[in-house]
Every structure is written in C-alpha cells, then in structure tokens.
Amino acid sequence: MPPSWNILDFEKPISELDEQIAEIKRLTAESGEDRSQDIATLESDRDRLIEHIFSNLSAWDKTLLARHPKRPYTLDYVRTIFDDYTELHGDRLFADDPAMVGGIATLDDRQVVFVGQQKGRDIKERGYRNFGSAKPEGYRKALRLMKQAEKFHRPVICFVDTPAADVNVGAEQRGISGAIARNMMEMTGLKTPIVVVVIGEGGSGGAIGIALGDRVLMLEHSIYAVIPPEGFAAIVWKDAARGKDGAEAMKVTSEGGRELGLIDEVIEEPLGGAHRNMELAARNLKVVLTRHLDELAQLSIPELLDMRYAKFRDMGAYEEKSVAVDSVITDCV
C-alpha cells in the first residue's frame, strides 16, 4: 500500500477502491475462491469514479497532479520510450548538473539527442537532483548536447519538468540568467529539429531555457506558467495561500496553453493521470513525438528556422492602434 503522502486529496476515494480491489485479489489468491465478478464491478466503479473526478479538475488540482510525487519523470520516459539510450554528462566548464540530464538515444530507427530536467523520487535523490532546479552548468550541458545534435544532424527532444531554475549563490555566481538567455538565443538558430514536451511542471525561466522548439507539446496534466501559482498570489494579492486562485487566473493547464495558442498539441494521459499507468503514458507520448519528428524531417533547415523564429516572434499580446486616420479620411473624399 502506498504511503498516504503521495496520494492527493481528490485521489483518496480512488485509492480506497484500489485498496479494496487489491484486498479481494489477495484473499482470492489465498482461498482460491473465484470473485472475478466482484473485482470487475469494483474496477468499473473505480474507473467511472476516476472519470467523474478527472472531468472536474481545477487548475490547482492539475498543478498538484503535475507535481505528483509519483508522476513519471524525464528518465522514466527516456527508459520507456527509447529502445536504447546513453546518458552523457558535464558542461565542460564547471560541473555535471544532476538536475539536468541528457544524452543520445534511439527512437525506433532514428538517432536522437534528449535533454531534460530530472527530479528525484526519494528524499535522498531529491536532494541530489536539487528538486529538478537546474544550475547554469545544467543549461550549458543541455546546450552542449544540442550543439552536438546539430553537428551530427540529429533531432533534439527536450523534456521540461522543473519548478524553477536554481537561484542560490552558486547559480548567480556562475551566471544563471546568462545561461538561460544564451540557450534561447542558440536554440533559435539550431540547425536541427527541436521538439519540446512539458511532462510535469513547466516552471518559468527554468523551463523556457530548454523550451524554444519547433513544436511545444504538453502532457494533459502538466502545467506551464510564468511563476508558480503561489508566487503569483504572493505578488498580486500579497497572499501566497491563494495559489488556487493564482493557478486559475494564469491558466496554467495544458488547455490554458492551447487556448492561448502557445502549445501545439496536448497529449492525452491514461485515466487518472500518467502515474497510474506509466507504460501507457509513455506509449502515447512516443506516438505523438514520432509523428512530429516525421513532420519536421520533411522540412529543409532554412524552412525550419524561419518557422521557428516566426512562431516565437508572434507570441504575446498587444494591439496596434491605427495611425493612418487622416489618410483614410482623404481617401473617402
């Protein structure tokens, strides 16, 4: 039985049914009695319950799901999606950052480069991975690997999953702002396809430092935001406890990103979230990733780069006041 700290409040009724099902299965295994009918009923009850709960999730619920302690992380997807992968380390300047992983991999018949933030599963690994908050050396490692991808004409896949970039003394000393800025600038002109997928938390500058690509995808229950909802609430209402309202106002969900026209595709997750069926989540992701890579492979590099620039060039909201009023009037006369 999983410890309760990694079950969200709205997941509790689901987990109770899960426990009941597991208990019956255990008993029948002991006694040899056939209760498959009961199990089937309970399972269909549970699935209906999940469907009901998940059709009413708020932006805050999704924030919690995106941060779920059991949610699959970058290396979980890397291990499942790729037939084979080799992790590569270091930025060649200062250190290897365990919060940012990267390497080469095989996706069916295609060689690719992957980079992504990596969170830790248990307390020890969380510390080691710095909770998925990469330092300048992490962003520089990612850039080094992307440059390698460019040299060997391999597409890049970026897995985004970070609460934010590291902002402690060491990170500031080694130029975290400059590292993020440089990545975005270099990615603009990287002569190979880039597909970005937000798998969990797309946290602000920490996320966008590896998120300038030809396609930007989001898993259904991931979030992407300029600041964590709690931070938004602290700035706007001087009350960090209003994270729920912050998540809503910022439209942090995948539907929000899609609505705002900034996300190319939302990838469906298994019933109840990616953590309930990691294999299926990875399979869904693989199908979509492959399709986008196939599409991008059809384009010439100049076409690709023009489209990439235009895509980000056009983001953001403003209106243009007409300044040609006089000439319009003259035309009328």
Added chain:
Amino acid sequence: MTPAPWFGRKAKAARKTARQSVDALPDGLWTKCPKCGEILFNKELQKNLRVCSKCGYHYILGARERIASIVDDGAFEEMDANLVTVNILGFEEYDDKLAKWRQRTGMDEAIVTGIGEIDGRTVVIGVLDFHFWAGTMGGVVGERVVRAMEYAIKNDLPVIMFIASGGIRVTEGLPGLMQMAKTSAACAKLHEAGIPYIVVLTDNSLAGVLASYGSLGDFTISEPGLLTGLTADRVAKQAQVVNVPDNFRRAEFALEHGHIDRIVARKELKSTLIKLLEFCRNREEDEEDAA
C-alpha cells in the same frame, strides 16, 4: 550660541531632527538620499543626473530622463508608440493596475523605444522605466524590443538597450513568459546580421528581462550599486546555509563573477557609449572616412 556638535549622540539626534524638518518642507525642493541620508537640493540633484553628490547613490531614472541624458540635445524620435497593452488573461485586476501605472507615470507602457543620435551617430534605443509597473515585460514591451531590433537590422544601425525591470509581468501569464523567447530570438537575428548590441544594466535588472535580451549584448555595462540577478528574492538569502557575500546580486558581484564588462558611473555613461559605438561602427563608415 555654541556650535552644533559634529559627532556623537547629540549630533545624530540633531541630524535626525534636521531630516525630519526637511521631510516637512514643501514638495519638490529637497530630496533625502535613501542611502546616506544627505539632504539634496533638487536642482543640484537634477544637474548631477540624479546621483547623490555625497555618496554617489544612483537614483532610478525614468525612461524620458534617461533618454534626455544620453542623446544629443533631445535628438530622439519614438517608434511603435501605437502599440497598446492587452489584458490577455482577462485578469480582472489587470486593467485597474494598468490605469494606475499610466496615471502615476504619464507613460503608456514600461518601455520607450526609438531612434536617437549619440555624438552624431544614429542609434536604435530602448529604455525600460522601472517606475512603470516595475519595468515588467509583457506583450507590448516584448513587441517594441523586437521591432526596434528588426528596424536596426533593416537599417544597419547599432542597438542600445537600457534594462530597468523586475522581470516578466506575471499578470500576462504564459504569453508574458514567452517574451523571453521572443526577445532572445530577436537577439539571435541581431547577431547573425552583425549589428552591434550594447546592454546597459540600471537599477533593477532582474529575472526574465535579465535572463533574455538583457544578457545577450556584445557589451554589457552597468551602473554602480544596482540590483541584478535571476530573482530579487531576499528570502533566498536568509535560507542560505553558506555565507552570502555582502554584494550578492549587486553590480559589483556581477563584475566580480564575470557577467558584465564594466561598471560605469552615470556621468561617464554617454562617453563610454560613444567609445563603444566608435569601436563597432561598420566597415563602410571606416571606408567613407578613409576616402
């Protein structure tokens, strides 16, 4: 009458009284330096480019004042003034806040961009104004920056960007965050075209603006003492186990760790910019001179 003491508790008390009485003076005549407490005559302060004559504290300059201090005799023509802010998230408090900042500053947005002349040389200039919504970058700021850079590419002109920002305007949400990608992408185009790009950091140079077009110049110079870093979060400082340097996230820290080329006092800023522009003027200009 005995002369007032120069030091000691009495002197301190006397200074305090003096300061309080200054606070009570009619507005617009005197200003108290927030760093050293010196009472400064406003006209003098203005003449000194809003730098404290006693301790050298650099007051935050508004965009218009900054432009006036840099260009030749008001030689500046604003561009893209017709871009209007949009409440993209439909956030209920956004329009009120926007109206408040507009009223308070007389500006329409947090940046002014345009064409100016510095020592007779035509330059594209963008100046953020920290007084307007903490100089935060949203859709209009991002678009003005990118259009300014595109104009510079088209007309082969150098670009100078003055940074004064708390970061991305969070009430513009994800589209706001994307301004980092948008402006960095424009910087890529700028460098590809060989356009000189000078960044001037001023108080405050923080977060999403620093971590995008604020970090991508050929030259990065900074006014002294300012705050610069990925976050202004002072809580992070308290949470540190290791010793935090006194100058943490200050211009001097950025210089020490190699993130900026020089710290330049405001009164030397224009002459420094002239030197840099002279260095990176294009070959045709050199050839014209030679002919």
